[in-house]
Amino acid sequence: MGRTLAEKILSAKAKKSVSAGEIVEAEVDYVMVNDITGPAAFDEFDGLCSPIKRNKVVLIPDHYVPNKDVASAIQAKKMRDFASKHKVKNYFEVGDGGVCHQLMIERGFVAPGRLIVGADSHTCSYGALGAFAAGIGSTEAATVFARGVLWFKVPESMRFVVDGRLGKHVSGKDIILTIIGDIGVEGARYASMEVEGSSISSLAVSDRITISNMGIEAGAKACIIPPDKKVDSYLEDRVRGRYKAVFADRDATYADVREYDGSDIVPMVAKPYLPSNVVPASEVSVPIDQAYLGSCTNGRIEDLRVAARLLRGRRIRKGVRMIVVPATKDVFDRAVKEGLMKVFSDAGAYISGPTCGACLGGYMGVLAPGERCVSSTNRNFVGRMGARDSEVYLASPAVVAASAIKGRIADPSEVAR
16 A cells, blocks of 8 residues: 555654554654743753753744843743753854744755654644654653654645646745635644645745645644755755655555646635635735734745835835844845845835744734734734734735735735736
8 A cells, every 4th residue: 555755754764664543653853942942841851861862953042033021031041051051053043043944944954754843833844845844842842852753643644736837926825825725724634734736846945835834724734745856956055964755655545635726826815813714815905004024934035035026116005014024044144135125125114133023923013903914924813913803814925015015905916017
């Protein structure tokens, strides 16, 4: 019987053939924690009195960077002290890092066939490069610190095939919003999503990361895209160590198979208060107070280029504030070099260094009661970015930029060049 991508990767890491439903112990390649989830993991680990598998551990402060208050400063210091005490080399200090998931990919920790866990739900982002990646709790992260292995229930797999030529301004964000709108926020609960097809192959790695990043918004354990030459090219001179790509067998068994015509997909928006509450951007015309471009979902250089292309020579609508947050130092530096930051600044946007801040309603963009934001982030739950009665509309960078210009949710075709 053929095996899915999830079954094959977990089989390799468990060193035996496994199938959906089995409980296995598997070797983990890397475990990542951030400044929110790390401190609890550190306490658990220190209680184990065990040597640390330091080469597997990655520590990335990003949620409250720079620290917004004394409480967040204490959390950050705890991470810094832990890295020093245990000689963890893979610690990325403020000014040399960025949003954890983009940094994990940029710095070569992620590669096809790897098993990676992180104490953050959007760890599933790494599936875009053909890895099995899943979010875990802080206690589980401490276990991996000590043992380098973790138990998994092998998930069932669902296959999503998207074929056809994508239209102008249609991105990975629109594809994953379409899928989530179809199956719902529990449609892939504890499943491994496999996303493929000619539409997916046409996408840059950056757009694929967006798709895998939001797999968790459908309840998925992992969201894997079969690797190809674009992934190999991206990893050249970047990846740490060797890797071996893994592919599903032709006769693999799937719990469900969904097919989509890529040419039918249009720029989408997820209205409050669920990522599944999707409609075409052209059908939403509500006024906005804020436009947010950034996060582990859409804070890459390609995303900034898309937005800058629409904003060049234009001004953000009076009464709307736009916040631009490159995901990492590398993205920031490239945006400066390419002149994108001047485009944003000339348009009237506020530009920040890498941080998660506003995405989780932490700071640097928190919404007041009754305010509405169009955001390139991944969640629009009640109170996600601020006050409980504020509203978040999830969209692609193109829709975010077009909306900032129009002062309302807008389809990019309304301001297309």
